[in-house]
Amino acid sequence: MSTNQVSRRDFLRVSGLAGTALCLGFYFPSSAKEAEIVNTSGVPKSEVELNAWIHIDTDGKVTIFNHRAEMGQGSFQSVPQIIAEELEVDLKEVNIILAQGNREKYGSQITGGSSTIRGSYKNLLKLSATARIMLITIAAKKWNVPITACYAESGHVLHKASGKKFHYGELVVDASKLEAPKEVVLKKISEYKLIRKPLHRQDTPLKTNGTAIFGLDKKLPGMLYATVERNPRLRGIVKSFDASAALKIPGVTKVFKVRMGVFNTFREGVAVVANSTWAAMQGKKALKVEWDDSGFEHINTTEIYRRQQEDLQTKEGLYLKKQGNPDDILRQEGKTIDVVYQTPYQSHSCMEPVNCVAHYQGDKVEIWGPIQAPEWVQDYISGQLGLPKEKVIVNMTFLGGGFGRKAFMDYPHEATMISKEIGAPVQVVWTREDDATQGPYRPGISYRCQGAIHNGEVTALKFRMSGQNNDHWRGGKTDQANRSTSEGFLKPYFDSIKNISFAEVQFETPVPTMWWRSVYASTNGFAYESFLDEVALAAGKDPLDLRRQYLQDERCQRLIDKMEEVSGWKKRKKNEGFGAAITECFSSTVGQIVKVSKDASGKIKIDQVWAVMDCGWYVNPDIIRAQVEGSIIMALGAATIHEITFKDGLVEQRNFYDYKMPRITDIPPIEVHIMENDADAGGVGEPGLPAFAPALTNAIFDLTGKRIRKLPFDLSAV
Known part of the structure; x- marks a missing residue:
């Protein structure tokens, strides 16, 4: 554990704001072994920056930030379930938020390799136990009793002998001034109340009542819609295109060539922008594109395996x-x-087709969508556009399946380039045919x-x-x-x-x-x-x-x-x-x-x-x-x-x-x-x-x- 000290001036300034909170940061350096108290220095007077994993406001409301994508695998439930165990809060009372992409705050946010729990559970346990101990410490001081005479339960600290209790919101101001304990004792498995229990998932109601926001659900003021006709041979380029018929489709506003990064290569296509997804799709069907497919092999499946087996023998x-x-x-x-x-x-064939919303604004770009690897998207787009990484803002929505496909940078990059060209926010939607024929596989x-x-x-x-x-x-x-x-x-x-x-x-x-x-x-x-x-x-x-x-x-x-x-x-x-x-x-x-x-x-x-x-x-x-x-x-x-x-x-x-x-x-x-x-x-x-x-x-x-x-x-x- 390491602690960033908060000055008395900063504490008084921040604690005087509405929504005062104890914000415990969970920081993953490359070793993924360090938890720290977030320093509130430099927080604007108008707001408390929510740059923490656990946020407890003065009303006692607990907000937990899930740093990884939720694509059906259960991180939206499992991460809060871990934290709630050692923090001693009722999970049904906790507000869960998908964290924005930010490597400085959360370390690696790449959802892949089945790494969310195995890579973070020890730190999550320590972090939440640390918060609980700090809250208990303040309650014990208020009652002038030993810490051992107190315990936490359901978002409250209770005094064993008298039954007196404080809810966490009554303790956060003073707790935020404490130095975090260097060591905390974690529960034994036999003591778990939440972990290893088949609790109902917190995202299930959202996904059944329609309130969960997937990439396709995201809407912005003034947002346009785009589809892209991409080269069907994967590495070909646009030789020419005729947009006249596409531009006659009601709602189609612009047609132009676009290219997106595919790892260390680029794929070309023709973007059709419209005021609705349907119009963009109809405009795409009306396009006439001539491709240049020279300079690379046109592969056949039978040839692939013939060559592989020949190589294995020789x-x-x-x-x-x-x-x-x-x-x-x-x-x-x-x-x-x-x-x-x-x-x-094999194709990934996620139930939710590939999609992305991007808004290029000159000095920054903001992205929303079903994204498994926000930091890779930030790295790639900042490199392609020459923007500082902190100016590439990535917001993760729920994913309708991922399986590795949505840890790719191609579709956010393509959406960004289209937004840059049209000077407006845009949602780019891939059809099932686009997904099946373009890969990767x-x-x-x-x-x-x-x-x-x-x-x-x-x-x-x-x-x-x-x-x-x-x-x-x-x-x-x-x-x-x-x-x-x-x-x-x-x-x-x-x-x-x-x-x-x-x-x-x-x-x-x-x-x-x-x-x-x-x-x-x-x-x-x-x-x-x-x-x-x-x-x-x-x-x-x-x-x-x-x-x-x-x-x-x-x-x-x-x-x-x-x-x-x-x-x-x-x-x-x-x-x-x-x-x-x-x-x-x-x-x-x-x-x-x-x-x-x-x-x-x-x-x-x-x-x-x-x-x-x-x-x-x-x-x-x-x-x-x-x-x-x-x-x-x-x-x-x-x-x-x-x-x-x-x-x-x-x-x-x-x-x-x-x-x-x-x-x-x-x-x-x-x-x-x-x-x-x-x-x-x-x-x-x-x-x-x-x-x-x-x-x-x-x-x-x-x-x-x-x-x-x-x-x-x-x-x-x-």
Whole structure:
């Protein structure tokens, strides 16, 4: 803890204002380990700047600022639930606000990598406990009793013996003068009243009664609307355009060329500005654009995978990890396996289409929208426009899904450039077709997996992946292996299998790629966990027994025990197929078991999915179950229903009619179990996805003897 002292003059000036508050700042430097009391020096006389995580006004009203985006994953509930626990306030009485993008106040606000809770929960607990202790200290002084004679409850400090009490608002003025204690004692897990309880989400009423503000809901005085006709081949440029027909559409006011940044490249298009979204869309349809698509490859899906597999057979690649000498072991006599797995390109396909509101005002620009990474938007736009970062103001709205797509800078940059051109605020709306055909996408990847078995023991594993490296789009080094090559593969395997290597065989296309839910674990997990089933078969071992043998970590052992217990793994019957997979990402481990059978017509049906999550310390079990269920449904679609394909450089899918989603009738019963322990918190929003596809295909093999190594596959045709 560190404390910024407030002078008596500053305190008296601020405390004389309406809405006096104790503002506790929660500051995340790169180490993400420091909490501090916010200094109120320099606050304008007309207002108290709300640059804090916890704001308690003199009426006792508590406001909590959520620093991360809320895109369905539950931060709008979980962050306040943590703070309310140690602060001792009723969550239903707390006002929750989405914080404005401000790295100086909040540190990293990037919502990705399932990092919101695991990256901040310890500091949130300390911060709120600090506030509680300071309030109790003031109450004890007022009563002239020991601090130990007082306690906090429901936004009040009470004296145990007499029952006297103050609400927090009566204490904040004096509490704001205290130096924060350097150490505070946090509650034990057994003492929690709110944390680890399935509390109803605070954003649910807002989203059901229509008061939640999503990007598309944002309106500004004088705001115009725009759509953009973008080059369908991703890297082409505008050769010419005819706007005459578009300008005849009632409401269309202006048509001009625009370009937006796509990481380290630019994409060109023609913007149509109008007084309504509908008019802008009709104007876009009336445009005539001629494109220059020269100078880059017009890629085809079949060619992508042909080249990847050829490279995997002829190139060693760049090693990310290597221990022992798997190559020598694989060359020796014994049983070896050498197979290739393949995963497709995928669209994010968020329920809420991409959109953004921007208002360029010469010396500053303000942005509103469904944004996962406000600081990246600030960095990029300030660099492109030559503005100080503090002059790029980013306001996060609720997101109707994100999955990594809305941590991108392209759509805020495009909206900013359109606003600059027209000299007015503008809302830019992408159609579903824009989203499907423009990307960016999860990269399609091929894997070559090799293993050696001697006397029933695994003696070597060698993995190579060939697929686009998302880091390269951001200027990452091309002489280093993809840092995510081994993502999803559990670390304890390295302790028990002495010869292992992971390498990347580099592969590039003009297709823009980026993070997708669980990032590379979503593709790696399918290859690596499917391959371990093949290894188990070759070694003559039960698939879960093999994992138990080589995952000696205590938490893994307990997770496998739970998987066996809830699924009845050891009581499997004939005509039932059971498949297992265990993956790790973002500091959480998830084991899944899928049970399949054949229906009366002989087609495969999924009877049940059991998921066991070990995410360490956690906040709300209902949110965990919802996130795991959603991850499994998303994984089901990616494994069996949809993919993005390319022909002559064009994306072939355009909307949900040809990029179909799972329907409610496709969803099997899903049972989620949470491991109880006090280990450090892991992620929740993404780790539930990677294990499903391999567990499903392993179950199908168990039932039919058919090994599936290429996704997606048609479940009805197996």
